[in-house]
Amino acid sequence: xxxLNQDNITQAVIASFSNTPDPRLKEIxxxxxxxLHSFAREVKLTxxxxxxxxxxxxxxxxxxxxxxxxxxxxxxxLGLSMLTIAMNxxxxxxxxxxxxxxxxxxxDAPHYELGADVSNGAKGAPCWVEGSVxxxxxxxxxxxxxxxxxxxxxxxxxxxxESLGHSQARGxxxxxxKGRYYFKTIVAEPYPIPVxxxxxxxxxxxxxxxxxxxxxxxxxxxxGYERLITHVFRDKDSYLDSDAVFGVRxxxxxxxxQLPDGSFRMDYDFVLNPKAKA
Amino acid sequence: xxxLNQDNITQAVIASFSNTPDPRLKEIxxxxxxxLHSFAREVKLTxxxxxxxxxxxxxxxxxxxxxxxxxxxxxxxLGLSMLTIAMNxxxxxxxxxxxxxxxxxxxDAPHYELGADVSNGAKGAPCWVEGSVxxxxxxxxxxxxxxxxxxxxxxxxxxxxESLGHSQARGxxxxxxKGRYYFKTIVAEPYPIPVxxxxxxxxxxxxxxxxxxxxxxxxxxxxGYERLITHVFRDKDSYLDSDAVFGVRxxxxxxxxQLPDGSFRMDYDFVLNPKAKA
Numbered sequence: 001x002x003x004l005n006q007d008n009i010t011q012a013v014i015a016s017f018s019n020t021p022d023p024r025l026k027e028i029x030x031x032x033x034x035x036l037h038s039f040a041r042e043v044k045l046t047x048x049x050x051x052x053x054x055x056x057x058x059x060x061x062x063x064x065x066x067x068x069x070x071x072x073x074x075x076x077x078l079g080l081s082m083l084t085i086a087m088n089x090x091x092x093x094x095x096x097x098x099x100x101x102x103x104x105x106x107x108d109a110p111h112y113e114l115g116a117d118v119s120n121g122a123k124g125a126p127c128w129v130e131g132s133v134x135x136x137x138x139x140x141x142x143x144x145x146x147x148x149x150x151x152x153x154x155x156x157x158x159x160x161x162e163s164l165g166h167s168q169a170r171g172x173x174x175x176x177x178k179g180r181y182y183f184k185t186i187v188a189e190p191y192p193i194p195v196x197x198x199x200x201x202x203x204x205x206x207x208x209x210x211x212x213x214x215x216x217x218x219x220x221x222x223x224g225y226e227r228l229i230t231h232v233f234r235d236k237d238s239y240l241d242s243d244a245v246f247g248v249r250x251x252x253x254x255x256x257x258q259l260p261d262g263s264f265r266m267d268y269d270f271v272l273n274p275k276a277k278a
Numbered sequence: 279x280x281x282l283n284q285d286n287i288t289q290a291v292i293a294s295f296s297n298t299p300d301p302r303l304k305e306i307x308x309x310x311x312x313x314l315h316s317f318a319r320e321v322k323l324t325x326x327x328x329x330x331x332x333x334x335x336x337x338x339x340x341x342x343x344x345x346x347x348x349x350x351x352x353x354x355x356l357g358l359s360m361l362t363i364a365m366n367x368x369x370x371x372x373x374x375x376x377x378x379x380x381x382x383x384x385x386d387a388p389h390y391e392l393g394a395d396v397s398n399g400a401k402g403a404p405c406w407v408e409g410s411v412x413x414x415x416x417x418x419x420x421x422x423x424x425x426x427x428x429x430x431x432x433x434x435x436x437x438x439x440e441s442l443g444h445s446q447a448r449g450x451x452x453x454x455x456k457g458r459y460y461f462k463t464i465v466a467e468p469y470p471i472p473v474x475x476x477x478x479x480x481x482x483x484x485x486x487x488x489x490x491x492x493x494x495x496x497x498x499x500x501x502g503y504e505r506l507i508t509h510v511f512r513d514k515d516s517y518l519d520s521d522a523v524f525g526v527r528x529x530x531x532x533x534x535x536q537l538p539d540g541s542f543r544m545d546y547d548f549v550l551n552p553k554a555k556a
Binding site: 001002005009019020022025028029032033034036041042045049050054057059060062064069075078079080082083084202240242 | 279317319359520
């Protein structure tokens with residue numbers, strides 16, 4: 001293994017991984033090396049460009065904190081997140097589709113009773129959200145865990161306010177004995193993904209806009225069913241066809257009705273896929 | 279651009295970059311998206327594996343500091359660094375070959391007179407290093423800048439000692455009017471690359487050893503010549519054929535002679551490639 005050149009180095013690197021005990025890890029690292037090298041070879045990456053790449057990845061890592069995940073954001077704008085979801089979501093027709101997780105989920109959101117105001121002071125026009133959680137066979141799913149999170153009318157999630165110190169427009173609740181859920185919040189608005197980091201630099205350099213169509217994030221879980229991570233998008237949003245993270249599915253676009261008092265109402269029913277029996 | 283699936287998302291992402299003004303950036307990002315997606319598709323990356331990848335990249339970024347570059351190390355063990363160098367080093371025969379830069383270079387190394395002891399207290403058997411800097415035509419290159427750095431007998435670079443506070447076994451000097459250089463240091467020993475970070479986790483999980491054959495790092499620069507970044511390896515090292523970062527070139531292996539007093543001597547002549555005339 002001396003004097004490796006651009007024609008034989010890839011095989012040498014793959015051979016170096018030949019003793020990997022976990023066959024899946026071996027498969028993944030082998031494929032990664034092949035495609036990473038193919039990329040570098042195809043564009044004939046220069047040493048200066050390589051170093052810019054190193055600096056870019058380092059800056060992306062340094063931007064990540066407990067409340068900011070810049071690598072997820074990078075994966076999102078490169079379509080890798082949505083590709084991964086699309087490959088793994090081979091649910092039967094009738095199940096609610098999944099979409100990107102996004103970088104703003106928090107493990108420890110506050111718990112609310114049904115009907116509570118999860119906005120908790122976040123700015124925006126009031127919105128009532130209501131619907132059901134059912135299984136693919138139509139059966140109501142009581143006691144399902146519904147985790148919702150969203151940006152405010154300025155397009156910011158609570159975690160983006162450095163000195164806020166508490167959760168806003170984010171919460172966890174349980175469906176009732178008929179599988180119903182309902183809560184107060186604020187209406188979703190379109191917003192730009194954060195552009196103050198390396199992902200923003202990339203979008204700027206490539207003249208891509210950073211906007212996402214208005215949406216609520218949902219994670220819905222219940223024993224015996226596959227976990228659902230998805231959004232409900234707001235109809236008529238002008239970014240539905242150019243989502244910066246490629247996440248829009250038509251089945252996830254709902255009517256958000258404005259009521260005479262200026263507030264909004266949105267209804268959406270979730271359908272979960274039963275887990276395969278062992 | 280709604281309802282993208284695993285078959286059409288790659289083209290949609292590439293299309294999103296179609297307005298990139300810099301043609302080289304457009305070429306690179308297009309190729310990157312294609313190969314990244316091909317990798318994910320080939321292994322049918324699961325959402326759990328994708329998230330482990332996100333966590334791995336984040337940990338790699340967090341390991342990077344002013345004196346530790348974990349992404350360079352990752353690139354090194356995946357062979358990407360050496361591939362990039364191999365593709366870009368199409369120098370004429372007779373020029374000194376290049377190899378990996380490594381993660382332990384420091385911009386602000388101390389300056390020394392020729393003949394000085396650059397070890398500056400680092401542990402190891404004394405070693406005298408001497409040679410010349412010439413151009414491809416054989417002409418001596420006076421006043422060339424020679425930057426050398428190396429690990430000590432425990433396999434550690436100065437920057438790996440958290441409380442050291444000064445440089446050791448690292449320095450910058452200028453060749454004399456005949457293009458000669460010479461300095462005292464310590465003998466190079468084989469050492470493992472740092473395994474206390476994500477790269478170490480990868481090597482452990484894939485049962486790869488982390489060892490590099492003994493070497494001195496050199497960066498040699500002179501006006502009118504291409505910068506040379508290389509190593510001089512120590513002959514008879516048992517890791518010359520399994521370097522963890524794939525960097526060994528036979529032309530960079532030198533005799534390191536042990537003298538009767540137990541100290542060492544190594545001679546190596548550098549040949550720089552003249553820059554192409556504009």
